[in-house]
Structures are given as structure tokens and as C-alpha cells.
Amino acid sequence: MSVEILLTGANGQVGWEVERRAATHGVKVRALARNELDISDRAAVKHTIAEHAPKVVINAAAYTAVDKAESEKDLAFAVNRDGAAHVAEACAASGASLIHFSTDYVFDGAKSGPYVETDPVNPVSVYGASKLAGEDAIRTAAPRHIILRTAWVYGVHGHNFVKTMLRLGRERPELRVVDDQRGCPTFAGDLADAALALARRALAGSMTEGGYGTFHCVGSGEVTWCGFTRKIIGLAGTRLGQTPKITAITTADYPTPARRPANSVLDSTKLARVHGLTLRPWPEALAEMLDTVLDGEQHK
Template sequence: MRILVCGAGGQVGHELVDRAAAFGLDVLGPTRAQLDVSKPEQIAALMRQRPELIINAAAYTHVDNAETHAEQAYAVNLDGARNLAEAAAHAGIPLLHISTDYVFSGDASAPYRETDGTGPTGVYGASKLAGEEAIRACLESHLILRTSWVYGVHGHNFVKTMLRLGRQRDALGVVSDQFGCPTQAGRIASVLLTLASRYARDGRLDWGLYHYSGSPSCSWYDFAVEIFRQGEAMGLLARQPQVSPILTAQYPTPARRPAWSVLDCSRFETTFGLPPQPWQDDLSEVLAALGGQVSPQITPGQLSRA
């Protein structure tokens, strides 16, 4: 089956393109320079190659810049999502779409379920939520996958930032009062490709809205400490810097981050038999790849329940 991967140059998109063949899928993988999802005519040109399923990994993800570039954020996250859903509806094919924990306010104390009320605190989350709503309005055969704290080998992310700072500084402070679930980009890609290959086999999926992330939850501080611990053990750092926990108020940003970004993934696991995986193990694979030791490749057999 041929799939169209939008946003192929991003963290998850890159992994989708790299891993598709292992799942028996033929992939069209245009980058942002080759496909601007906010332009329907560019989507229409690619649809002439007759993909049988679309995976949308294209997004405006710069949370802080979105506050002052709302038009750009909505062009990609809302208009782009709508354009792809309309193109899928016209072609009679499904759309798998990646969304975010930022659709929630972050004021909860229990993991967010798909049925919980949303309340984004910034432009990024609001634009992604609007994209979800646009997809639901015009395409029945869709699957929206909300995830959180994405990191990986490609692109800019927290893990690579921490490694850079760990090499430059002897000490640093990391926010300890924001909680979420780090999720490896390659893991997200492999999960989506598993669903795509099941659709190719069965001609159907249980469509709808789902949550999927790494496990368990932690703070940014906890995440950083583990990055440095593993980084030193693998020789990516000469020594671990001293890490101090700080409060969000001590590290102001243009956009307010949710204090609680923990997602309940039980619906996804029950429906598809794909449980969340320990983020510490997935982190090890990414660090090994960044160190040139091994390329992380999560195969179809590694995704099902033991």
C-alpha cells in the first residue's frame, strides 16, 4: 500500500519515511519545501500519485513563536489539517493525524482521557485543537493520535538540547513542576505504521481520537537527570552536570506550558493492543543513535503485547 507522509522532514515524519518499508508500505515523503499543507493545490498534485492512506506529521510546533505568529500556526495546524482531510474525503481514503497534549489546560491531577474537556493555554494548542475539530467535521475515516514531549534523533528537541548544554555547562536548572510523558519519535512512527499496515491488510481500523505516549510520567527535571545519566554512561558526555530543580515561575516563556501533560493511553492499548513503552528504554535507543552506535529500529514484532 502506498501512503503519503506529510511533514517528512520533521521528527516523526523522518522516522515514518525511514521505517515504512519494514512495515511493507510504499511511502511518498515530501518535506515542507516540497509540500505546504496550507496550499490545497500542492496537496492535489501529490494526490495524483494515488496514495491509499495519508499520515499527517506536518505541524507548526514552535510553541513560543506561535504566540506572535498565530497566522502561520493556524495555516499549518488548522488549514493544513482541514485541507488534508478534505483531500482524503474526496479520494475515499483515511487520514492518520498527530496531535498534542497542549490541547489541555494542564490543570488536572489525573491522566487525561480522550473524553476530558480541552482548554489550550496558548496559540499552538488552540491551533492543534482546531485542526482536530476540522478533521472530525469532514472525514469519518480518521484517527487522531495525541502524544506528548516528543524527542528523537532528528530535529530539535529536549534531549538534544540537554546534551548540548551538558557539554557546555557544569550546572544548570531544569523545570521540576511540569509533568508529562516523554515519547520517542520513532516509537510514534512505528505505532502509526503498524496501524497503516493493519488497514492495508483489513481495509478498516477503529477510527477516532486516541492518546499514546511513553510511560511513566516524569518532570522535565527527572527527564534531564536521566538524559545526563545515560549520556555519561554511553560516552556522550565527559561528566554529568549538576542539575537543580527550578519552578516554572523561574523560567518564564512567551507561551504558558501545561503543568500537567500526562495522557491516559488505556483506550489505545485496549483497542489496538499497543501498550505504552518505558521512555527510559526508548531514550537509550536515541542516545545510542546520536552516539553513532546503532540506529533505533522498532520493528512490528516489538510493538505488540508480550
């Protein structure tokens, strides 16, 4: 049985959006959640990809618990390095193109401007190191790959920073949020649309050699976590039931097990130049996500 696109990690923020948006891109997706395909199981990955013989695999499966990874290194690497390698090997064996997601956390954040794809990597967390190892494994095993490095992902489905701020914004009089880490909030739906547009191109056989490789793919614009929170609370407005005070704090005020880069800003110009794809300004995408989440709640 041959399918167009095989999707792993179908129950994650990005996987969920890929499955739901496939039809609007005119493509068919066979979506597998973790209980249907565990990418850390090499034999299962090999068997499943050989059985379905997809033309494109979108790997949205990953270990994403950034802080927990510091104490679960083996598990993080089993999924993010070995799992990525298994998918890449199986894609190479079956002739499928691979679209994979990586992270801003492959960088150390010391650069003063936005990161481009060729900037030196230097992860400062276990999660970042495991994702970088996954990138390397894919580059080694699968010549026809697209690695989309993304950042600060939030979606309608799953747990994320936006939903946490909405919950805390209802519960607490004050939100204290880190204001010395900058990044690019990225709506999972917009990222899924970009991945599906690329998959469609690969399916059509219209991908040139330069179309493969590593690309940064984040929402347009940049902000700190605190600035992001101000926008979330501002856009939520009266739908929150109260307006909490928002106080800027520093990373030192909010210690976490994993270190995070101070500068996580990614430059997505290459994706625009090579593929004509640009994700919309992050506040626009955020407004749409909030309408879906908050207005959906009102209708329950």
C-alpha cells in the same frame, strides 16, 4: 499512479522516522517534505493527493514552534488548522484514511490525573489552540481519521529537548530545569511504529469503525522535565565528558512566551484496548535514542 501511504512533513522528527521504518512494516511510503508539499496550500494538497491516490495519508507536517506561535498566530493556524483541514478534505475526496498527530497541549493541565481522550479540552497557548482547531477540522471533513495525541517528542533527527540537554550538559556546570510540569516523553521512532502499524491495518482493510477516532499515544510512564533531564544525563554518563549539576526550578523561575500545562500526562489505555498498541517505558526508548546519537558521534 496509486501509492500505499503518502507522508507529509517527511523531514520532521516523526516524519523522518516514518519514512525510515516503513519497510520494516512491509509498507511503501511516498514521503514529501515541506518543499515538495506545503499543506497550507489547499490547491497543492488537493492536486497531490488526487494524483498519488494513496490509501492512507500520514500527516506529520505541523507548525511546532510552541513559543514562537504566540507571535506567529496566523502562521500557526495556517498550518495546524487550515493545513490539517486541506489534508482531511483531500483524503475524504479520494477515499484515503488519514493518520494525524495532535498534542497534549490541547489540555490546560489542571486535571490531577492522566488525561483520557474524552476529557474536556482547553488549550492555554496559541500552538495548543491551533492544533485543537486542526483536530476539529479533521473530525468535520474526514470520517476515516485517526488522531494520535502525543507529547514531549524527541527523535534522532531534528531538534528536541534531549539534544538540547546533551549540548548544555557538555557546555555548562549546572542545568536548571523545570520540575513542576509533568508529562510523557515519547520517542519519535516508537510513535512512527504505532502510526505505521495503524496504517498497515487500514491498508489491509481490517480497521473496524471503532478503530478510527482520537487516541492518546505516548511513551509509558511519566516524569517532570527535571526528572527527564536527570535520566538523560545519567544515561549519557561518561559519554558527555563531564557531569553537570542538575537543579530543580519552577515554571515561575523560567518564564516562556507560551504557557504550558502543569499536567501533560496522557493515558494511552484506549490505544492499547482498541488496537493492542502500547509504547514502551520512556526510559527504555531514551536509552536506545541516546546510544544511537552518542555512539554515532563517537564513530564520526
